[in-house]
Amino acid sequence: MRRILVFCLPAIGDFVRCHSAIQIIAEKFPGQPIDVISSPIAAPLTRLMPHVRKAWTVERRHWTLPLRERVHLARELRKENYQAAYLLTSSTKAALVPWLAGIPERIGYPRDLQFGIVNRLPADWWRAMVAFGPRKTRLFEQVCAIALLGRRPAEGTTLPAPRLLVSADELGNWRLRHGVDPARPALAIYTSEPADLRSWSVDRFLSTARDHVGRGWSVWLVGGPRERETAARIQAQLPEVVDFTSTPDIAEAVCQIAASTVFLGVDGGISHSAAAVGAPCVLVFGSNRSYPHGPVNERVTFLEPPVSTPSWVKGTSAVSEERVYEALAATVRKYAPQFA
Structure with missing residues (x-):
């Protein structure tokens, strides 16, 4: 062996x-x-x-x-x-x-x-x-x-994308524990911490969450200790959102994401996990470009500033709420048309 x-x-x-x-x-x-x-x-x-x-x-x-x-x-x-x-x-x-x-x-x-x-x-x-x-x-x-020991992949083959598997039983048990109705669409949001240049504006996350709550969606804030400040600020203004940032470990966060309808996030480990579990993702990138830094899984839509954006423009401020709304709507139409 x-x-x-x-x-x-x-x-x-x-x-x-x-x-x-x-x-x-x-x-x-x-x-x-x-x-x-x-x-x-x-x-x-x-x-x-x-x-x-x-x-x-x-x-x-x-x-x-x-x-x-x-x-x-x-x-x-x-x-x-x-x-x-x-x-x-x-x-x-x-x-x-x-x-x-x-x-x-x-x-x-x-x-x-x-x-x-x-x-x-x-x-x-x-x-x-x-x-x-x-x-x-x-x-x-x-x-x-x-x-691969430095060798090129065989002709016609592609490198495998990362995969995380959550079983149907585990997903069902998670929904039962948290009283989640699978018939109601859910938006999972990963904000990162406010001081991180990779994050998106808290006000824009709040606006997106409010828009989905107004249309009858569940909105879940996922992550860990770094995301709790932003989650508290959003929940203070929109009590309907569910704060999951006290999750004990990253595997539990992946279950939350797998149970959601669509995932909205920024550059970070949680977003790579969301892509690997197969969640339909809309990811906001900024000065860290999506090609070298983003996930390689198929169900990912990247939103980032144009390549011609001046180098002094840092962060994700060039990505507007309108682009995010359009990308989320297109992702739902493609992967969860029953909620479109």
Whole structure:
């Protein structure tokens, strides 16, 4: 048996994108156990990820673990008898762990010159050390390149989009617990925090929520601690909205999104999760462009400033409420016509 460990990125959106690489690895080694290692905030998503057996967690982001903790983790990993480790993060601090654990095959790009610590390099690995051309490589493509060992996908094939699966039973149980009527349309809104340039105006979120409440929709505010301030401001002016930002973990938030009719959000990990679970999404982007940073799933509509927008225009202010209303209406007509 070839046990495989995948070192994933810690942020929620980056972790979701790592599932594309996991799917490629699972196809190459069918039936073999695949475990992942990531942050406590992202790890709950593994129970929704096909092909993943279990998750290890590292408390500190960017692998800033003291050497003693890294040695302890390596000892625990050694007990699992992993045969290969895919390093989707290029951190040397992360690469030390599978080396200390004695995992025979350690696959990744040596961006921090970890030669020897990383002992299997993708084809043409040296190209990743130098910037070529004006286009920035997407993280989605980078993690897939490691899983493919630097080889191009076969002719006519596409890289798999990330997937999160919520079972019908789990969805039904969630609706029962919260008294949600599946016959009533629901708009899930992810705002991020007000200080984040990636967010949209609170007043515009409020206007959109009020418009949908006025047409008989349920409106749910989803997210976590960073979104609670905005959720409280919206709910203070529109008590009909439901605030789900006290959700215990990200997997619960994905259930909320899967139960909604359409999702409206901005650039962030929750939006990547919404796209991966297959929710029809309208995503507002700003100075972070959608091509390098956005989800690659099919049911996503991106709204962003024109390419010609001056560089000093930051954030998402150039995306108007009218564009969002039109995009939401078109998305509902396409994916939930019974509520159009």
